[in-house]
Amino acid sequence: MKRSDFLSAARQCITVDRAATHGGAEDSFGAIAKMWSAYLGVDVSKEDVCMMMVLLKAVRFKNTPAHADHAVDICGYAAIAGELGLEGSDG
Numbered sequence: 001m002k003r004s005d006f007l008s009a010a011r012q013c014i015t016v017d018r019a020a021t022h023g024g025a026e027d028s029f030g031a032i033a034k035m036w037s038a039y040l041g042v043d044v045s046k047e048d049v050c051m052m053m054v055l056l057k058a059v060r061f062k063n064t065p066a067h068a069d070h071a072v073d074i075c076g077y078a079a080i081a082g083e084l085g086l087e088g089s090d091g
Contacts, residue, residue, distance in 0.1 A: 050081035
């Protein structure tokens, strides 16, 4: 796969495939943030959830770098984190 293929695959995942399967990212990551916050006893934001998923995928990538799904998911989680971060800012 070329770098543009990874980005195209991530775009498809986060705008069509995953949304159809899991619902909107904002709602899903919001629910995860609430559960993680309760479990950990600290505030966890939707953006934190995205970045923690990036870290999870980074570990998986280290163990199996030829599995393209890891890199695709990292791109997708980072894009969602960026969007959520911008929505939560004044700029």
